[in-house]
Amino acid sequence: MELMQKGELENTGQEIKELKLRLNSINKKKEEAFSKSQGTKKQLLELIRKIRGIKSEKEGVNVALEKLKEDRDKHNKQVKQLISDIKKLNQEKKNFPRGAGFEKDFSKIKKTIDALELKIETEALSPEEEKKTMKKMKGLKKEYGSAGETILLVETANQLSKKIEEEKQLADKSHNELVSKRKGSKDYSEFKEISKEITGLRLKQEKEFQGFLGFKKESQAISKELKEKIGRLTDIKKRERDLSKKREIRKKLNNQKILKEKTRQVEEKFKIKKKLTTEDLIILQGK
Numbered sequence: 001m002e003l004m005q006k007g008e009l010e011n012t013g014q015e016i017k018e019l020k021l022r023l024n025s026i027n028k029k030k031e032e033a034f035s036k037s038q039g040t041k042k043q044l045l046e047l048i049r050k051i052r053g054i055k056s057e058k059e060g061v062n063v064a065l066e067k068l069k070e071d072r073d074k075h076n077k078q079v080k081q082l083i084s085d086i087k088k089l090n091q092e093k094k095n096f097p098r099g100a101g102f103e104k105d106f107s108k109i110k111k112t113i114d115a116l117e118l119k120i121e122t123e124a125l126s127p128e129e130e131k132k133t134m135k136k137m138k139g140l141k142k143e144y145g146s147a148g149e150t151i152l153l154v155e156t157a158n159q160l161s162k163k164i165e166e167e168k169q170l171a172d173k174s175h176n177e178l179v180s181k182r183k184g185s186k187d188y189s190e191f192k193e194i195s196k197e198i199t200g201l202r203l204k205q206e207k208e209f210q211g212f213l214g215f216k217k218e219s220q221a222i223s224k225e226l227k228e229k230i231g232r233l234t235d236i237k238k239r240e241r242d243l244s245k246k247r248e249i250r251k252k253l254n255n256q257k258i259l260k261e262k263t264r265q266v267e268e269k270f271k272i273k274k275k276l277t278t279e280d281l282i283i284l285q286g287k
Contacts, residue, residue, distance in 0.1 A: 009236045009237070009240065012232055012233045015229055019229060020226065023226060026222060027219055029215050030212060033211045036208050037205055037208035037209045037212050040208055044198065044201045044205055047197060051191065051194045051198065054194070064181060065178060068175075069174075072174035075167045075174060076171045083164060086164070116133055117137065120133055266280040
């Protein structure tokens with residue numbers, strides 16, 4: 001029985017030693033797998049941050065391009081509308097009678113009238129010169145006044161022409177900026193490459209993390225088994241201590257029984273006055 005218990009003790013101790021070695025090995029692999037997974041995760045987060053920056057920049061460029069395109073289209077639409085309006089005015093000119101004076105430069109006539117008025121007011125003219133100037137000015141005013149509708153149409157047409165030119169310039173400006181910005185914008189092919197790399201890293205990180213979880217599960221199983229073995233070893237050692245204690249008690253009782261018998265024998269020898277040995281004397285002293 002004692003030999004069997006001793007063998008069980010040795011076997012369990014050996015099993016515990018082997019389990020500890022296995023646990024240390026698995027924990028090392030678990031830590032390496034976790035570290036590897038975290039490294040890949042760090043790379044992944046860096047690429048995600050980078051692609052977000054590229055995406056934000058790309059969206060900003062697209063918004064600017066769209067705004068320039070809208071401005072260009074708005075001005076071109078305005079040019080078409082103004083051209084349509086000036087065509088209507090040209091159609092109205094056909095309804096005016098012959099001699100309406102469209103060939104005249106009424107702005108020049110107005111400037112001449114203003115110049116003559118200033119001359120009369122500021123220069124010392126002779127009566128003859130003043131009369132001549134007044135007559136000329138009166139004739140021009142009559143000519144200018146009788147052509148009110150013609151002047152209005154001409155001025156409106158001039159304003160439309162001016163506005164058309166302004167809108168064309170604005171449309172050209174927006175178009176040129178649009179072309180320039182398109183040429184100067186980055187090649188966002190990098191966006192696709194990074195997206196592809198992110199997909200690959202996500203798969204890699206997931207695989208590495210699953211590997212870590214596998215080692216963690218194995219580590220937990222070994223730890224559980226080790227705990228059970230240590231508990232078993234503790235029980236065996238307790239039984240061994242109990243048996244040892246019983247053996248000691250039995251031995252002690254045995255020794256007391258022997259001593260009692262020897263003491264009786266020595267006392268008998270002493271009674272009959274038989275010579276006592278040194279051992280007999282020691283037994284009597286220990287009584």
